[in-house]
Amino acid sequence: MSENAGRWLRDEIENSILSNEFAPGERLDETVLATRFGVSRTPVREALMQLDAIGLIEIRPRRGAVVIDPGPHRVYEMFEVMAELEGLAGSLAARRLDKTSREAITATHSRCEQSAGAGDSDAYYYDNEEFHKAIYAAGRSEFLEEQCVQLHRRLRPYRRLQLRVRNRLSTSFSEHCAIVDAIFAGDGDEARRLLRTHVGIQGERFSDLVASMSAR
Amino acid sequence: MSENAGRWLRDEIENSILSNEFAPGERLDETVLATRFGVSRTPVREALMQLDAIGLIEIRPRRGAVVIDPGPHRVYEMFEVMAELEGLAGSLAARRLDKTSREAITATHSRCEQSAGAGDSDAYYYDNEEFHKAIYAAGRSEFLEEQCVQLHRRLRPYRRLQLRVRNRLSTSFSEHCAIVDAIFAGDGDEARRLLRTHVGIQGERFSDLVASMSAR
DNA sequence: ATCAACAATCGTGTATACAAGAATTGTGTT
DNA sequence: AACACAATTCTTGTATACACGATTGTTGAT
Structure with missing residues (x-):
């Protein structure tokens, strides 16, 4: 589990996006991801922030994260x-x-x-x-x-x-x-x-x- | 304050790094930054994760963040x-x-x-x-x-x-x-x-x- | 005096609680 | 029946509490 849940989740979600498991346009619910991966919302949020910085997802303030459709x-x-x-x-x-x-x-x-x-x-x-x-x-x-x-x-x-x-x-x-x-x-x-x-x-x-x- | 403390902090810290206020190699203490900007550690951490993803800082697991010296x-x-x-x-x-x-x-x-x-x-x-x-x-x-x-x-x-x-x-x-x-x-x-x-x-x-x- | 081992302290990583804004659903009126 | 407005619910944003690992300082032995 990569020593650190945040990193691990980032890679995990990134792979899911790149392998089209999370399709472009799909909404990424923090709570759903947290329960799915068996962690709290905190590391999930950190992973999402990173993916946003990389440009794979977009976090719209107060409105959640969606997978970017290029x-x-x-x-x-x-x-x-x-x-x-x-x-x-x-x-x-x-x-x-x-x-x-x-x-x-x-x-x-x-x-x-x-x-x-x-x-x-x-x-x-x-x-x-x-x-x-x-x-x-x-x-x-x-x-x-x-x-x-x-x-x-x-x-x-x-x-x-x-x-x-x-x-x-x-x-x-x-x-x-x-x-x-x-x-x-x-x-x-x-x-x-x-x-x-x-x-x-x-x-x-x-x-x-x-x-x-x-x-x- | 950009509607959202995390984004604001990211920009703020990024500018501080690019203007050399935070010098390369310098350690970025989450608690210090939190009190300095008057927020809790949570948005600080989110900002740091993003800066790490961009490549401006490096977060070494369990050992804190440092400004990257290119x-x-x-x-x-x-x-x-x-x-x-x-x-x-x-x-x-x-x-x-x-x-x-x-x-x-x-x-x-x-x-x-x-x-x-x-x-x-x-x-x-x-x-x-x-x-x-x-x-x-x-x-x-x-x-x-x-x-x-x-x-x-x-x-x-x-x-x-x-x-x-x-x-x-x-x-x-x-x-x-x-x-x-x-x-x-x-x-x-x-x-x-x-x-x-x-x-x-x-x-x-x-x-x-x-x-x-x-x-x- | 130097090194090693152990203890205390400090800082990061994660969970949870709470607050505030958005979305949704339901009700009332036209 | 349709639209608008209000209340409720759901989700995000932030703070705080707690746990674990790292770092540092101290004490004892060689």
């Missing part, structure tokens, strides 16, 4: 920012690559190859996450890494939906290959450019996203 | 990310500029011109902030705008220090001119490039930052 447009904006940050991470990685980071990227990349080859989108979903994290780490900017990981978390559900689109697995993997080449070649600009387009949502992929979002 | 290296990383986000905002602004945004940029830009001409670094500090905010708004991405504003806030104290460096005012303003030209010309790539270098900390400006940070 809506397609805002999700698009978030992907846009994510693309930019990943681009920066990639360019830094290309410049600062060392042996350890290189091995981490290689390892996660080949795991992606396996799951993509097997057509296992759930496995690829996980391996892909590790691959991107390896790139953040290779950039050697703790702050950037934290920002990337946090945004990545928030976009996780939508990313998952995207992977279900036809042919997305193999397309994604071949993009990974080019990205790895650019980083290993020390070509920061190219790595940046490739990552931006890899992460960003252009053209038809935006309508795919909207479609899958309204589908649930 | 240190020169991390501040540099934050400027690096800020530069990237501002670059994106600039490129979006160039593409999406409309009459209202154009007027807002022009207005804040000329206010910068006045305070820079007068050599009033405090006034320029404020006008510069408004100028950058006008660019964020012109980009028409609410999420990006929020991220920029938040990071801008956290970097505020360091930015203020930087402006005191000799000639920085006129240098900064002439960079603004080029940025405005690029945006008004619809040249997104150029606006991005200029903003990146304008915001980023390269070469000697990093040592200026370090010097001014250790000076206080």
Whole structure:
């Protein structure tokens, strides 16, 4: 129970939101949550304050907390920012690559190859996450890494939906290959450019996203 | 008192930290803060949880809260990310500029011109902030705008220090001119490039930052 | 004199009680 | 039957009380 009920609850509720168990727009009643998790209202409130600060829920004074519904447009904006940050991470990685980071990227990349080859989108979903994290780490900017990981978390559900689109697995993997080449070649600009387009949502992929979002 | 003691305290303590009244490393005692602001510990704790979530303080379980000391290296990383986000905002602004945004940029830009001409670094500090905010708004991405504003806030104290460096005012303003030209010309790539270098900390400006940070 | 162990104290973490505002339901009037 | 207003109920916001862990100071032994 994480040594501390507040932290634990924050993670617990955050996961429930990100896994869509608490749907966007849903009201989060303090008393209900307290009894559900077997604690008093105090730690629940503390968890909610934190989630509000992160931007996952909105606490309207005297009117309770609701799960924020980003809506397609805002999700698009978030992907846009994510693309930019990943681009920066990639360019830094290309410049600062060392042996350890290189091995981490290689390892996660080949795991992606396996799951993509097997057509296992759930496995690829996980391996892909590790691959991107390896790139953040290779950039050697703790702050950037934290920002990337946090945004990545928030976009996780939508990313998952995207992977279900036809042919997305193999397309994604071949993009990974080019990205790895650019980083290993020390070509920061190219790595940046490739990552931006890899992460960003252009053209038809935006309508795919909207479609899958309204589908649930 | 903002209708709600928790929110009010969050802003109050946040300002105290950003204005260096609560120095990095300083311990924040809940009881002391409670009596100081004339409330009980409950809203104080809620404010602290939020500041922890934002990343301004760290709450170590059972050991209280301390103001985070970013240190020169991390501040540099934050400027690096800020530069990237501002670059994106600039490129979006160039593409999406409309009459209202154009007027807002022009207005804040000329206010910068006045305070820079007068050599009033405090006034320029404020006008510069408004100028950058006008660019964020012109980009028409609410999420990006929020991220920029938040990071801008956290970097505020360091930015203020930087402006005191000799000639920085006129240098900064002439960079603004080029940025405005690029945006008004619809040249997104150029606006991005200029903003990146304008915001980023390269070469000697990093040592200026370090010097001014250790000076206080 | 230094270190270790134990005790006292201080501060955080959680529960509960109480107050105040919002939402809801019921009643009365048109 | 529909709308408005009032009373009740429910939920949030704050204070306080209590418990447990950490920190610090003191005492005794080596």
